[in-house]
Amino acid sequence: MKRVGVVDYDAGNLTSVTTALKFLEADYIISSRPEELEETEQLIFPGVGEARTAMQNLRSRGLDQFMRDYFQSGRQMLGICLGSQIVLSKSEEHNTECLDIVPGTARRFSRSSRLKVPHMGWNQVQPVRSSPLFADIPGGISFYFVHSYYPEPQADSAVLATTEYGITFTSALQLDNLHAVQFHPEKSGKWGLKLLQNFLNF
Amino acid sequence: MLQKRVIVCLDVKDGKTTKGVRFKGNVEVGDPVEMAEEYYRQGVDELVFYDITASHEKRGIMLDVVRRVAKKIFIPFAVGGGIASLDDMRAVILAGAEKVSVNSQAVKNPQIIRQGAELFGNQCVVLGMDAARDAAMPSGYRVYINGGRTSTELDALEWAQEAVELGAGEVVVNSIDADGTREGYEIPLTRLLSTSLEVPVVASGGAGRSQHLIEVLSEGKADAALIASMVHIQGYTINGIKSDLSNAGIPVRID
Numbered sequence: 001m002k003r004v005g006v007v008d009y010d011a012g013n014l015t016s017v018t019t020a021l022k023f024l025e026a027d028y029i030i031s032s033r034p035e036e037l038e039e040t041e042q043l044i045f046p047g048v049g050e051a052r053t054a055m056q057n058l059r060s061r062g063l064d065q066f067m068r069d070y071f072q073s074g075r076q077m078l079g080i081c082l083g084s085q086i087v088l089s090k091s092e093e094h095n096t097e098c099l100d101i102v103p104g105t106a107r108r109f110s111r112s113s114r115l116k117v118p119h120m121g122w123n124q125v126q127p128v129r130s131s132p133l134f135a136d137i138p139g140g141i142s143f144y145f146v147h148s149y150y151p152e153p154q155a156d157s158a159v160l161a162t163t164e165y166g167i168t169f170t171s172a173l174q175l176d177n178l179h180a181v182q183f184h185p186e187k188s189g190k191w192g193l194k195l196l197q198n199f200l201n202f
Numbered sequence: 203m204l205q206k207r208v209i210v211c212l213d214v215k216d217g218k219t220t221k222g223v224r225f226k227g228n229v230e231v232g233d234p235v236e237m238a239e240e241y242y243r244q245g246v247d248e249l250v251f252y253d254i255t256a257s258h259e260k261r262g263i264m265l266d267v268v269r270r271v272a273k274k275i276f277i278p279f280a281v282g283g284g285i286a287s288l289d290d291m292r293a294v295i296l297a298g299a300e301k302v303s304v305n306s307q308a309v310k311n312p313q314i315i316r317q318g319a320e321l322f323g324n325q326c327v328v329l330g331m332d333a334a335r336d337a338a339m340p341s342g343y344r345v346y347i348n349g350g351r352t353s354t355e356l357d358a359l360e361w362a363q364e365a366v367e368l369g370a371g372e373v374v375v376n377s378i379d380a381d382g383t384r385e386g387y388e389i390p391l392t393r394l395l396s397t398s399l400e401v402p403v404v405a406s407g408g409a410g411r412s413q414h415l416i417e418v419l420s421e422g423k424a425d426a427a428l429i430a431s432m433v434h435i436q437g438y439t440i441n442g443i444k445s446d447l448s449n450a451g452i453p454v455r456i457d
Contacts, residue, residue: 012323015298019272049323118325118371120402121425122205122247122455142205142455144278146325164203187278187300189242191457 004028004200005040007067009057011082012048020186020193026200034066042202043070046186047082048146051091051106054082055098064099071101071178076202079180084151084173087180093149102175104153115166118148125171125183127161133172133179134161135198141191143183145171150182205455206419207247207426208444209404210433212237214283215254217263221434228254231434235270241433242275244440247455249275250303250374250428253283254349265297272298282330286311291318295326303374305330306347309354309361312368319369324401329370333358333391334378343391350378358391359398366401373399374428376406384410384431392422404428410436412446419452 004021008014008030021028021044028044031037045067047054058064067087071077079087085106086098092108109117122142127134150169153159160179161172172181179199185192212219212234219237220228231237238249251271253264261284268281281294282303291302291314302322308315308329318327336344343358362373375395377388387408396403402425405418415427432438444454 013295015272015296016276016300019298020276023273023276048325116400116402116425118401119204120325120372121207124203124205141457184278187276189245189277189457193276 001027002041002200003039004042004044005037006030007037007043007045007063008032009045009047009054009061009063011054011057012046014046016184016186017044017046017080020196024193024197024200032061032063034062037066037070041075042200043067043075043077044080044199045077045083046080047086049082051082051085051093051098051149052096054086055096058086058099067099068101071176074177076199077178078199079178080186081147081182081184084180084182085149087178088151088153091149101178102153102158102173102180103155104151104158106149107152108149109166118146119165120146122188123163123165123183125161125163127172128159131160131174132202133174133195133198137191137194137198143171143181143185143188143192145183147182151180203453205247205453206424206447207404208415208440208447208454209248209250209426209428210241210246210440211250211252211406211428211430212434213252213254213430214264214267216260217267219434220254221431234267235274237434238271238279239274241440242277245444245455245457246277246440248277248426249279251279251281251299252303253281255284265293268294268297268299280328282328287314288317288321291322291326295322301326301328301372303328303330305332308365309345309347309356312364315365315368315370319371324369324371327370328372328374329362329365330374330376331358331362331365332376332378341394346378350381359394362395362399366399370401372402372404374404374406377408380408381406382431383408384436386410386414387418387422387424387427389418389422392418392424396423396425402426412438412443415443415447416450416452419447420450
């Protein structure tokens, strides 16, 4: 079984992600130290909260460069929620420079729309191409979302799945060995667990 | 499309689920962890555990319930009841809850909402509000605390708006008039809040039939409907209710 590193950068509570990994009997460690995370074969970086603080926390631990190097090493990475935004070039949230692994911007849902922000609850995810991350998961299945910003990758080729909320936004993205989802698979019932299992099977 | 949520509320006393009528006379209906697992299997979208344990010494029992639930169900759930400090919030979040619901204590100390939102994020802090009809109030509804036993000087709409301003990411509005009657939600109250607030509104109190959920999710414009006795006592199943909602054109998650 592959060893999974869960990146702890003080961006929200990791309990639900680690509980799900435990349930799936994954071999995982939780760490904020690059030298420990370097010893893993797969990386999961969850996160809720605010992009600027998250990036500050990553930088102060040397995790920003570590994440870029990990991507270059070709090992599989999975970003969750805020994790799908900080991999982009920048975020509109306090105009924050992000990891710049995937060219693109995290944008805020428009305040002018009649829609409630944060986008909170179960919404349908429609993969736009086949991917091992969504293996055996039917199109249009609902996953649990809580967010005010959404990822907008520059290249259409990076879009893995989309969701409707006033606009059509990217709810899952992929570039080479990096996958990231805006929703919370660890809180999305059996299909969320299936998605996590798919990632562990990579 | 964003789905309308069906949320089951479990009132927990000394580690057991109970159900009361109009805030009085609770009867034991089962083990909260087993019940949570069963509703999870049936496709519930979210759960709320409300600790109605009277004595402070027994609060550890509730945290144990939360930890056991977190290991078995993989959907969001909230914990409320007697949350009076940031330490109380932290304890239930670390035990695995996604959200914390504050009610009476937030009326007494509104800053707990702001502090909780700053520390854990708006999405973690839910305002629970008990309200009853009162023509003397600007919105027509007055806020009550201590399980509906004590009246306050707060107007329901004004208090909800203040709580959202302070950082509450969701509002659960429980109608004291409708609670336990099984005659339907308080539609005007729910609609007023849902159309006035920019955060999701959960309707609570009064559900007895699927039609009541259909009404509050369409006419009442609620983002979610909370139920208890329909599934605890009356024998409805979550899948059955959701199928009724879906047939009525309400978007719900059906796997």
